[in-house]
Amino acid sequence: MAFSYSCFSSFQTPKISFRCNPGVGGYCYGGRLKSRSCCPVLACMKKLDQASLSGPKFDLLLDSIKWDDKGLAVAIAQNVDTGAVLMQGFANKDALLTTISSRKATFYSRSRSTLWTKGETSLNFINVSEIFLDCDRDSIIYLGKPDGPTCHTGSETCYFASIDDMISSQADENKLALTTLYALESTINQRKEDRGSANGKPSWTRRLLLDDNLLCSKIREEADELCRTLEENEEKTRTASEMADVLYHAMVLLAKRGVKIEDVLQILRVRFSQSGIEEKKNRKA
Numbered sequence: 001m002a003f004s005y006s007c008f009s010s011f012q013t014p015k016i017s018f019r020c021n022p023g024v025g026g027y028c029y030g031g032r033l034k035s036r037s038c039c040p041v042l043a044c045m046k047k048l049d050q051a052s053l054s055g056p057k058f059d060l061l062l063d064s065i066k067w068d069d070k071g072l073a074v075a076i077a078q079n080v081d082t083g084a085v086l087m088q089g090f091a092n093k094d095a096l097l098t099t100i101s102s103r104k105a106t107f108y109s110r111s112r113s114t115l116w117t118k119g120e121t122s123l124n125f126i127n128v129s130e131i132f133l134d135c136d137r138d139s140i141i142y143l144g145k146p147d148g149p150t151c152h153t154g155s156e157t158c159y160f161a162s163i164d165d166m167i168s169s170q171a172d173e174n175k176l177a178l179t180t181l182y183a184l185e186s187t188i189n190q191r192k193e194d195r196g197s198a199n200g201k202p203s204w205t206r207r208l209l210l211d212d213n214l215l216c217s218k219i220r221e222e223a224d225e226l227c228r229t230l231e232e233n234e235e236k237t238r239t240a241s242e243m244a245d246v247l248y249h250a251m252v253l254l255a256k257r258g259v260k261i262e263d264v265l266q267i268l269r270v271r272f273s274q275s276g277i278e279e280k281k282n283r284k285a
Contacts, residue, residue, distance in 0.1 A: 062093050066138040070110075074139040077105050077118065077126050079146060079157075081265040083179050086126065086150040087118070087158045091140055096131070103128050105142040124148035145266075181261060184248065188255045208252045215253055222246045 067073055075091035078084065089107035091099070095115050098106040105126035106117045119125030128144035151158040178186060191205040208215045226242040228234070251261060 062096070064137055065096075065133065065140075066136065067092070068138075072108060072110070075105075075107055075142060076139065077142045077144065077146075077150065079262075080129055080143045081145065081262045081269060082182055084157050084182070085159055086146060086156075089118075096140065099128055099142060100131065103144075105144060118150070119147060122148070122152075124150065126150065181247075185251060185255070185261050188252055192255060205252060208249070209256055212256070215249065215256065219246070219249045219253060222249055 065073055071092045072090040073092075074088060075095070076088045077086040079086055090110060091106070092108045095106045095108045098104075098115060098117070102117070104117050104119065105128050106115055108114070109116050117125070125147045126142060126144045127147065128142045130143045132141040132143060133139070134141075146156075149156055151160075188205055191203055192209055194203065194206055202210065208218065222242060222245040226239065226246050229239040229242055254261060254264070
């Protein structure tokens with residue numbers, strides 16, 4: 001085998017590793033599994049040649065997945081930066097192998113009985129950085145960065161129909177399934193378009209967007225209050241509250257500058273692979 005990953009593992013073959021997802025439900029420490037809900041992951045940051053995807057050791061990996069009676073498993077694509085679920089399809093062994101070697105999310109079309117790579121027609125590829133298996137090894141997540149809208153409708157994701165809105169007869173086809181941070185970003189951007197509230201006065205967010213001095217003074221004020229929770233050993237809930245204020249006001253500034261929070265997270269992800277000292281040296285250069 002021509003590739004290896006330095007990951008903690010409860011299941012290993014030489015030069016192929018799985019590590020546990022440190023999210024909700026479990027983690028690994030010192031190589032010991034702390035929760036049965038940990039998810040194995042095959043990291044595929046490097047593009048692999050076909051010779052690396054053959055042999056009994058890799059076959060063992062593929063055979064550990066619980067394919068259904070048609071040789072398929074659910075495959076979900078998720079945005080590595082936003083956490084948004086982009087789409088769901090199905091994959092067989094060949095689709096998974098193609099995804100690992102090409103780093104493009106590839107699925108198996110049940111209607112056409114053939115492999116297809118997301119973006120092969122639209123050019124809106126999903127560039128895969130890691131592949132996760134769930135704890136039962138019967139579903140797959142392609143974690144990656146989309147080149148453009150994922151849905152054939154032109155929507156960012158295929159999930160924009162809210163069941164709650166459908167029940168209340170308020171369905172909005174443009175409502176995306178957003179996590180908290182991105183729902184906040186969406187609300188701030190809506191305020192940019194608002195001319196005023198119901199009483200004719202601008203919202204607080206709108207006031208911040210219209211007054212650079214006010215916005216900057218609030219960011220400095222909230223950052224100072226956050227630091228004081230450490231200096232004065234305040235309650236953890238106070239720290240969380242002040243951090244929420246910092247995030248909110250900083251995101252208003254991002255909206256003012258036309259910068260997406262996704263752009264910020266992408267920079268953070270890139271920095272994972274280098275030390276803070278080296279990053280600062282490169283920034284000065």
